[in-house]
Amino acid sequence: MANNYLNFINGKHVPAKSGKTYENRNPADTDDLVGLFPSSDASDVADAVAAAKAAYPKWKATPAPARGEIMRRATEKLIARKEECARIATREMGKVLKETRGDVQEAIDTGLYAAGESRRLWGTVVPSELANKMAYVTRQPMGVWGMICPWNFPMAIPSWKLFPALTCGNTAVIKPATLTPATVHEFVSALADAGVPAGVVNIVYGSGAAVARRC
Amino acid sequence: MCGKNLKRCSLELGGKNAEIVLDDADLDLALEGVLWGAFGTTGQRCTATSRLIVQAGVYDKLVGMVVERAKKLKVGNGLDESNEVGPCVSDGQRKTVHGYVEIGQKEGAKLLCGGEPLAGGAYDKGFFYKPTVFGDVTPSMRIAREEIFGPVLSCIRVKDFEEAVKVLNDTPYGLSSSIYTRNVNLAMKAIETIEAGITYVNAPTIGAECHLPFGGVKDTGNGHREGGWTAYDIFSEPKTVYIDYSGALQKAQIDNAEY
Numbered sequence: 461m462a463n464n465y466l467n468f469i470n471g472k473h474v475p476a477k478s479g480k481t482y483e484n485r486n487p488a489d490t491d492d493l494v495g496l497f498p499s500s501d502a503s504d505v506a507d508a509v510a511a512a513k514a515a516y517p518k519w520k521a522t523p524a525p526a527r528g529e530i531m532r533r534a535t536e537k538l539i540a541r542k543e544e545c546a547r548i549a550t551r552e553m554g555k556v557l558k559e560t561r562g563d564v565q566e567a568i569d570t571g572l573y574a575a576g577e578s579r580r581l582w583g584t585v586v587p588s589e590l591a592n593k594m595a596y597v598t599r600q601p602m603g604v605w606g607m608i609c610p611w612n613f614p615m616a617i618p619s620w621k622l623f624p625a626l627t628c629g630n631t632a633v634i635k636p637a638t639l640t641p642a643t644v645h646e647f648v649s650a651l652a653d654a655g656v657p658a659g660v661v662n663i664v665y666g667s668g669a670a671v672a673r674r675c
Numbered sequence: 676m677c678g679k680n681l682k683r684c685s686l687e688l689g690g691k692n693a694e695i696v697l698d699d700a701d702l703d704l705a706l707e708g709v710l711w712g713a714f715g716t717t718g719q720r721c722t723a724t725s726r727l728i729v730q731a732g733v734y735d736k737l738v739g740m741v742v743e744r745a746k747k748l749k750v751g752n753g754l755d756e757s758n759e760v761g762p763c764v765s766d767g768q769r770k771t772v773h774g775y776v777e778i779g780q781k782e783g784a785k786l787l788c789g790g791e792p793l794a795g796g797a798y799d800k801g802f803f804y805k806p807t808v809f810g811d812v813t814p815s816m817r818i819a820r821e822e823i824f825g826p827v828l829s830c831i832r833v834k835d836f837e838e839a840v841k842v843l844n845d846t847p848y849g850l851s852s853s854i855y856t857r858n859v860n861l862a863m864k865a866i867e868t869i870e871a872g873i874t875y876v877n878a879p880t881i882g883a884e885c886h887l888p889f890g891g892v893k894d895t896g897n898g899h900r901e902g903g904w905t906a907y908d909i910f911s912e913p914k915t916v917y918i919d920y921s922g923a924l925q926k927a928q929i930d931n932a933e934y
Contacts (some may be wrong), residue, residue: 474772485875487761487763487764488751488753488754488761488800488802488803489797489800489801489802489805490800491750491800493725494748504823512783547754550753550754550761551754553761554717554753554761554762554764554802555716555717555719555761556756556758556760556761557753557754558756558760559715559716559753559856559894560753566885569687569886570885570902573885573886573903577907581907583913588917588927589927589928590921590925590927591920591921592920592922592925593917593919593920593921593925594916594917594918594920595915595916595917596915597913597914597915597916598913598916599907599911599912599913599914600911600913600914601911602683602910602912610687610721611764612716612720612721613720614763616885618891620901620902621901622686623740624906624907624909625910627910628870628907628910628911629911630910639764639765
C-alpha cells in the first residue's frame with residue numbers, strides 16, 4: 461500500500477507542478493513500495509525559495525532561545541517516534557535497524573545541542589581604541605539556505621544542517637536524497653509539529669539534476 | 676553556482692579512509708574496528724574504512740582474521756535484526772561496486788573473499804553484495820585510490836610506521852583515519868602527521884560524535900566543518916558594531932596616525 465507524499469511549501473502539502481511522481485522502493489525487497497514522491501523541477505524550487513524568503517524576517521526576529529525551544533520540542537517528537545522513523549529509514553535506505561535507530565538518535569542529539577546552543581550564540585566584546593566608544597561583534601543569520609542531502613544518513617545529515625541553520629535564524633529549502641525522501645518527511649514533520657512556522661523549512665522532492673536547473 | 680554569485684557553500688565530499696595497524700597493536704581490537712568500519716552500513720559511509728594498512732609483522736595474521744570474519748557476516752534485510760549488513764542502496768550503486776571489484780582483479784590485487792553479488796531466494800529481490808576483501812593491494816591501484824562506497828576492503832602491506840603514514844596520506848582525500856598501536860609516541864606522531872580532518876586512535880574510522888567538528892582536508896570538503904560548534908559558524912556571519920557615545924567625531928588610529 462503506497463503512500464502519496466507531497467512537497468512541503470509554506471506550511472502546505474502540494475504536488476509537483478508537473479504532477480509527476482516517482483517510486484521509492486526498499487533496496488532489500490523491491491516489492492516493498494515505501495511511497496510515491498513528487499518529481500519536482502526548478503519551478504517548484506522557485507516557490508519554495510519564495511516561501512523561505514518571505515518567512516525569513518519574522519524568523520530572524522524571533523529570539524534565538526525561542527527558536528531553540530522549538531528545536532527542543534522537535535527532539536521530543538523524534539524521541540517519541542524513534543522506532544517508527546528508524547523502520548522507515550531502513551526500508552528506504554537498507555541499513556540495519558540498529559544503525560537507523562542510531563541515525564535518528566544522532567538527529568535527536570544534534571537537536572538537543574541546538575537547543576542549548578541557542579542560548580550560547582556568543583559574539584565578542586573587545587575594548588575600543590577610543591574612550592566613550594564600544595566595539596563588539598554579534599552573529600547574524602544569512603537568509604535562505606538550500607540543502608541537498610545524501611542518502612546514507614537519511615535523518616542525521618539533514619539534522620546536521622537544519623538544526624544549526626534554523627537555530628541561527630535562517631530559513632531553508634531542502635532537497636532530500638532521491639533515494640531516501642521519506643525519512644526527511646518524518647524529520648521535517650517533527651519540526652513543523654514542534655511549531656516551526658510556515659515557510660521556515662520547505663521540502664522539494666525530486667532528482668538533483670531536475671531541481672537544480674534554476675540558474 | 677555559489678562561487679559565481681559569491682554565496683557561501685558548504686561541501687562534504689568523499690573519502691578513502693584507512694586504518695593503520697602496527698605490529699604492536701591489539702589485533703582483536705583492530706579486527707573488530709576494521710570489520711565495523713569497512714562493512715558497517717554496507718561500506719556506504721563517507722568515513723568507511725576502505726584501506727587496511729598493516730605492518731608486515733602482523734599482515735598475514737590480521738588479514739586472515741578479517742577474511743574469516745567477513746565470510747561469516749550475516750547479510751540481509753535490515754528489518755530482520757539478526758542481520759548485520761544490509762543491501763547496497765540501489766542497483767546502480769551495486770553495479771558500481773562490482774565494477775571496482777573487476778578493476779581490482781584486473782589490476783592484480785588478490786581477491787580473498789566475496790567479489791560478487793548475493794543471489795538466490797530473498798536475495799533476488801534486493802541489491803545485496805558479498806563483503807569483499809582484496810589482499811596485496813598497492814597504493815597506486817585504482818581500488819586503493821578511488822572511493823567505491825560499498826563493502827570492499829583493500830589490504831596493503833607496509834614495513835614500518837613511516838611507510839604506513841606515507842601510504843595513508845597518498846590520496847587526494849582526507850576525511851577520516853585511524854591507527855591501532857600500543858605505542859603512545861607513535862600514536863602522537865600519527866595524530867600530528869596524518870593528513871585528515873578526523874583521526875582515531877585504537878578506534879575505527881567511523882562513529883563520529885555529533886557535537887564535534889566533522890569534515891575533511893585536501894579534496895574532501897571546502898574547509899567547513901559540520902557538527903558541534905563549528906556548524907554555527909557556517910550558518911551565521913559576524914556583524915561588527917561600533918557605538919560612539921562621546922558626542923564627538925572621533926577617529927581611530929588609522930585616520931589619525933602621522934608617519
